[in-house]
Amino acid sequence: MNVMAKAEKKISSAFIYFFGSFGGILFGYDIGVMTGALPFLQADWHLENAASLVGWITSAVMFGAIFGGALAGQLSDKFGRRKMILMSAIVFVVFSVLSGVSPDMGEASAYYLIIVRMLLGLAVGAASALVPAYMSEMAPAKARGRLSGLNQTMIVSGMLLSYVVDFLLKDLPGEWAWRLMLGLAAVPALILFLGVLRLPESPRFLLRKGDEAQARKVLSYIRKNPAEIDQELASIKETAKEERQANQKTSWSTLFSGKYRYLVIAGVGVAAFQQFQGANAIFYYIPLIVQKATGQAASSNLMWPIVQGVILVVGSLVYMWIADKFNRRTLLMVGGAVMGLSFILPAVINWMMPNMNPMTIVVFLCIYVAFYSFTWAPLTWVLVGEIFPLAIRGRASGLASSFNWIGSWLVGLIFPIMTASMPQEAVFAIFGIICILGVIFVKTCVPETRGHTLEEIEEQGTNHGRVKASNPEN
Incomplete structure (x- = not known):
């Protein structure tokens, strides 16, 4: 336990905010990667005249995300923000790889990829909801306004990264090109997973679960002033009380x-x-x-x-x-x-x-x-x-x-x-x-x-x- 505490104390606020932002890169990469993969996929599976299938393959991730965000929000209140981000990263890795190794079975291949990308969308929706929430709960109040702009910058940086990867892989044989483009989405997800492993849980969640001592410890990693920590703990308690009352009435x-x-x-x-x-x-x-x-x-x-x-x-x-x-x-x-x-x-x-x-x-x-x-x-x-x-x-x-x-x-x-x-x-x-x-x-x-x-x-x-x-x- 002491070893863990020492390890956590070495975590800087910059590290925490970087991996909060890195979730945006992961989200953006998956938004952008299909842009380059689709032309090769169409040619490889002869889908040039199958507009509805192309639309479903492309949009399947967003369909899954509709449910992923809502589901992750409820589960994070039970299991914690950090654990659900880790789970989302695992799902992202698994289904990115499964997208890249899609079997070539004629039209059935398209339906396989649609289903896999819907399941991948659960992780995309979860990451898009959980990572900003985790960051906002870790950041000091004076920095929260800038985080929305920073998160948007990271999302579009992830999109740009996927476009560059697509461009670099375009000269590979068609079948290999689109498979690697989709499969490489697992890399930023794996980096996110490894980074979040070192992060502490959100103090807001810890207080909600009654662990004030651990919440204070986490705040001590990212706040320098003890008086600021006491004030923030009191504010979180008051807000949590108001939210409980609001949820009971609405x-x-x-x-x-x-x-x-x-x-x-x-x-x-x-x-x-x-x-x-x-x-x-x-x-x-x-x-x-x-x-x-x-x-x-x-x-x-x-x-x-x-x-x-x-x-x-x-x-x-x-x-x-x-x-x-x-x-x-x-x-x-x-x-x-x-x-x-x-x-x-x-x-x-x-x-x-x-x-x-x-x-x-x-x-x-x-x-x-x-x-x-x-x-x-x-x-x-x-x-x-x-x-x-x-x-x-x-x-x-x-x-x-x-x-x-x-x-x-x-x-x-x-x-x-x-x-x-x-x-x-x-x-x-x-x-x-x-x-x-x-x-x-x-x-x-x-x-x-x-x-x-x-x-x-x-x-x-x-x-x-x-x-x-x-x-x-x-």
Whole structure:
């Protein structure tokens, strides 16, 4: 026991935050890796004309993630954040390897891979929920605001890493290329597992289980001031008490009562719009998009995902610089408007000039990704973290996450089906209209949260509910 205590005391806060962030890299890698693997998989299994199967193979991970996040959240309250992150990493390793060794059995192979990737999605959803929660519970209060931006940077860095790996493996024989791309997703998961083995459990979870001595010890590893430790322990106890009382008084129906309805609709709506705006259509299918636009083989267009990845990383750094300089609503509306125009204008230009350079659509997609990267991508989760009152925070955050994953899954599933049945410009124009609807939604239904305390934000929702009750025609 003393040996363990000494080992834990050597753990620096930088080590803890690095492996918290590393979960984002793992999550991002799996989002991006199918982008390069898909063209080779299609050719190897002759799926060029099987749009629905391609959609299911691509989106299966997101389908599993819908359930993985919710399941992991409940289990982590019973077994602890650290143990569930370790379990998620193991599941990730196992099913990444099983994806890479998929048997070649004709059409049955596609169904095997869909099932395996759904199970892999359980780990993806769990990691996306557990790692930020663990980090927020370990970090000092003054650093929590920056963690959302840091987590987004790590996710897009993981995506960029997967794009680079895909590019480096593209000259291998087709069968080996896609198998190694998918199988190598096990490497960051293994690194995460080994890193988390050295991490202590969250002090919040330890206090919930009544182990105040161990919670104090863990805080002593990452807080230097004893008075700060005492103050934080008292704060955690008070918050836990309030949450227990809130959970006893609330149910799912409470979310849509007059008092909370405004804020729940705002938070869940933003989370849903983030995905239905079509970003993942670009991230998953950019080589196929370029192929359809230019006629070049998708497997020869793997430089484009790297371009998108660099834009995402730079955009996430821009967000960290501007996050506290502009209102949330302003950034969301400006970003959504430019994103919408980036999707709609190629269709308009193509209609006016049928001989339009086919690469025009790719240029506009880069503009879309740039504005998405420092507006809707990070701000969605900043706003979701701020907007829900304590009494409903757990349920409402879970609902927002589920709608976000449902949107991600549906976009990944239907995009290849849509592009197989209509012009590519028309498909993106539809997503562009959704972007504009998102701007209207933010303007009319979302309160400003920057510079407001959580109590002030909750009061906005309460007051809005009173106004609606007294003026039902509004």
